[in-house]
Amino acid sequence: MEPVLLRARGVPDSRSIATYLAAGGYEGWKKALGMGPDAVTKEVLDSELRGRGGAGFPTGRKWSFVPKDHPGPRYLVCNADESEPGTFKDREIIEYDPHQVVEGVAIASFAIKANTAYIYIRGEFARWAKILEDAIAEARQRGFLGKNIMGSSFDLDIWVHRGAGAYICGEETALLESIEGKRGFPRLKPPFPAVVGVFGKPTVINNVETLACVPHIIVRGAAWFSSIGRPKNTGPKLFCVSGHVNRPGVFELPLGVTFREIIEEHAGGVRGGRKLKAFFPGGSSAPILTADEVDTGADFDACAAAGTMLGSGGVIVFDDTVDMVEVADNVAHFYAHESCGQCTPCREGSDWCMDILDRIVAGHGRPADPDTLLRICRFSSAGMTICPLGDAFALPISSIVNKYRSEFERRIAAATPLPQKKQPVLPWAGPRPGFGI
Amino acid sequence: MNTRPIVAASPEALQIVTFDAAMEARIAELLPRYPTRRAAILPVLWLCQERFGWISPGVVAAVAARLGEAPAFVEGVVSFYTMYQTAPPARYVLQVCTTLSCAWCGGRELVAHLKERLGISFGEITPDGTFQLVGVQCLGACGQAPVIQINDDYYENLDIAKLDAILDELAGRS
Ligand SMILES: Cc1cc2nc3c(=O)[nH]c(=O)nc-3n(C[C@H](O)[C@H](O)[C@H](O)COP(=O)(O)O)c2cc1C
Ligand code: SF4
Ligand code: FES
Numbered sequence: 001m002e003p004v005l006l007r008a009r010g011v012p013d014s015r016s017i018a019t020y021l022a023a024g025g026y027e028g029w030k031k032a033l034g035m036g037p038d039a040v041t042k043e044v045l046d047s048e049l050r051g052r053g054g055a056g057f058p059t060g061r062k063w064s065f066v067p068k069d070h071p072g073p074r075y076l077v078c079n080a081d082e083s084e085p086g087t088f089k090d091r092e093i094i095e096y097d098p099h100q101v102v103e104g105v106a107i108a109s110f111a112i113k114a115n116t117a118y119i120y121i122r123g124e125f126a127r128w129a130k131i132l133e134d135a136i137a138e139a140r141q142r143g144f145l146g147k148n149i150m151g152s153s154f155d156l157d158i159w160v161h162r163g164a165g166a167y168i169c170g171e172e173t174a175l176l177e178s179i180e181g182k183r184g185f186p187r188l189k190p191p192f193p194a195v196v197g198v199f200g201k202p203t204v205i206n207n208v209e210t211l212a213c214v215p216h217i218i219v220r221g222a223a224w225f226s227s228i229g230r231p232k233n234t235g236p237k238l239f240c241v242s243g244h245v246n247r248p249g250v251f252e253l254p255l256g257v258t259f260r261e262i263i264e265e266h267a268g269g270v271r272g273g274r275k276l277k278a279f280f281p282g283g284s285s286a287p288i289l290t291a292d293e294v295d296t297g298a299d300f301d302a303c304a305a306a307g308t309m310l311g312s313g314g315v316i317v318f319d320d321t322v323d324m325v326e327v328a329d330n331v332a333h334f335y336a337h338e339s340c341g342q343c344t345p346c347r348e349g350s351d352w353c354m355d356i357l358d359r360i361v362a363g364h365g366r367p368a369d370p371d372t373l374l375r376i377c378r379f380s381s382a383g384m385t386i387c388p389l390g391d392a393f394a395l396p397i398s399s400i401v402n403k404y405r406s407e408f409e410r411r412i413a414a415a416t417p418l419p420q421k422k423q424p425v426l427p428w429a430g431p432r433p434g435f436g437i
Numbered sequence: 438m439n440t441r442p443i444v445a446a447s448p449e450a451l452q453i454v455t456f457d458a459a460m461e462a463r464i465a466e467l468l469p470r471y472p473t474r475r476a477a478i479l480p481v482l483w484l485c486q487e488r489f490g491w492i493s494p495g496v497v498a499a500v501a502a503r504l505g506e507a508p509a510f511v512e513g514v515v516s517f518y519t520m521y522q523t524a525p526p527a528r529y530v531l532q533v534c535t536t537l538s539c540a541w542c543g544g545r546e547l548v549a550h551l552k553e554r555l556g557i558s559f560g561e562i563t564p565d566g567t568f569q570l571v572g573v574q575c576l577g578a579c580g581q582a583p584v585i586q587i588n589d590d591y592y593e594n595l596d597i598a599k600l601d602a603i604l605d606e607l608a609g610r611s
Binding site (some may be wrong): 082085123159166179180 | 438439440470471472473475476477478479480482483513514517518519520521532535536537538540541542573574575576577578579580581582586589590591
């Protein structure tokens with residue numbers, strides 16, 4: 001397809017406002033100011049744009065939850081935390097086309113009548129935070145931000161707020177706490193952020209890619225956007241392909257292509273002529289799919305029907321040399337490290353899974369281990385925790401145990417008892433989380 | 438869950454630091470961005486880390502006093518976020534991604550090589566204070582696996598030979 005979100009990739013000097021304006025940049029912003037907030041929201045609603053941050057919630061609907069009659073400030077927050085393993089698309093947008101993000105943030109802020117917007121970017125992305133700050137400064141200098149923008153009497157400031165290393169701050173309510181200057185502890189919902197958000201005010205949180213779609217919808221219309229993709233799964237989507245493929249990278253494709261097309265055609269197939277074994281379709285929080293499921297459609301509803309999630313669009317590919325027990329162990333290390341610790345099923349459950357999986361990998365598995373893992377995971381899903389991170393570790397681990405159980409059993413059959421009951425430490429695994437590391 | 442105490446590395450680390458005029462000017466720029474002073478904690482801590490190298494107990498006390506918070510509150514924030522250094526860091530902090538795409542595309546081999554070459558494990562610093570090895574989670578650059586972040590910079594598509602060349606270069610810098 002003709003690139004939309006990545007049209008600037010490869011264009012010389014693509015980050016500068018001059019290049020952006022020459023390609024029709026900020027036309028959407030001008031048009032939106034003329035349309036008024038309600039018409040902008042209606043256009044986004046009609047486009048059927050769904051959030052690209054993970055959950056696929058309809059963006060226009062989210063905007064319309066902000067109470068109309070609320071006196072006082074409200075906020076727009078752009079989520080550039082990009083921490084889901086396998087996801088590297090927001091960085092690509094910011095790298096090549098930061099003004100697209102600034103324009104999307106501006107239009108969304110106008111639609112919900114917010115005069116302040118924050119872009120929350122993960123701490124590691126120092127370079128990309130600077131790129132955004134430079135773009136914001138350029139836009140302000142040209143009068144696209146600030147006071148009385150283009151004579152519309154609408155004011156808007158955008159600030160970049162850097163995180164400092166915490167996956168959980170990608171979760172929207174943890175992110176709001178982090179903007180407020182606190183530890184990133186997710187909040188219980190309801191109230192939802194659209195009613196009580198950052199600083200206690202109505203707040204809309206959208207992902208970078210979601211907001212980057214908005215200027216195109218305003219300029220080219222909802223009908224154009226919804227003609228791309230499939231019904232209820234409309235528009236272009238960035239797929240990040242990593243792992244054992246010949247051409248890893250970010251590919252812009254209509255929602256609804258199959259994972260086979262993404263992996264085989266766009267990413268050049270499994271590398272070294274090997275066979276596909278398994279893949280995460282949407283970051284490591286999504287249940288894993290096997291090679292037999294590669295014809296699943298890459299959209300929100302097709303993934304849900306296949307028992308998984310499109311998530312962030314991070315496709316992680318494993319070839320037939322990969323040991324799935326070790327994959328489960330790696331996933332457990334990630335979530336054990338990133339659990340914020342508020343809820344027992346998530347904090348303890350992710351640690352227990354990590355301990356059990358480390359032990360199986362080290363050659364000391366026990367026959368009851370697979371069922372114990374499944375039981376721990378069951379206790380940490382389906383609403384047993386404050387935020388979805390509880391599900392995010394439980395679902396992928398239980399999917400691996402269920403789909404590759406024979407690999408667990410083979411290892412366990414050959415296992416020896418654990419010497420001195422000492423927890424084994426694997427030489428290659430990440431550091432074991434805990435106090436003092 | 439991961440949480441790290443702030444280390445009282447030396448008697449000086451306990452001394453409350455003072456912010457000079459340049460620092461105060463940057464703090465003054467930050468404050469109007471937020472409706473509360475508390476919201477400036479993360480950006481002010483970033484400024485301090487840039488300036489003082491790490492977040493010592495003395496920095497915590499100064500940030501708390503400047504923003505009207507209890508030191509315990511600021512310490513709670515610092516210990517939650519892994520990128521704030523809670524002990525004096527090495528000159529180069531090697532943050533090696535240990536997550537899926539990196540791990541299975543050569544990252545495990547890089548980790549083993551680094552541990553052997555530097556003679557240290559995760560969380561440790563070489564005796565000359567040049568390198569510190571930190572195992573981190575996905576850096577959001579998985580298409581360029583394996584990835585290492587050294588201080589603020591990303592190094593991508595690495596292999597052992599490229600990594601060795603980078604380390605030689607860094608170790609040679611004065
Ligand atoms: C544990 C966890 C981590 C998340 N990380 C991110 C992230 O890094 N980036 C992101 O945009 N959304 C992330 N989300 C989703 C956000 O909570 C939120 O749904 C999203 O930013 C909303 O934007 P959207 O409607 O445009 O998708 C995460 C959610 C959870 C539960
Ligand atoms: S589910 Fe996990 S990450 Fe989410 S609030 Fe509970 S402990 Fe924290
Ligand atoms: S897995 Fe290493 S950068 Fe994502």
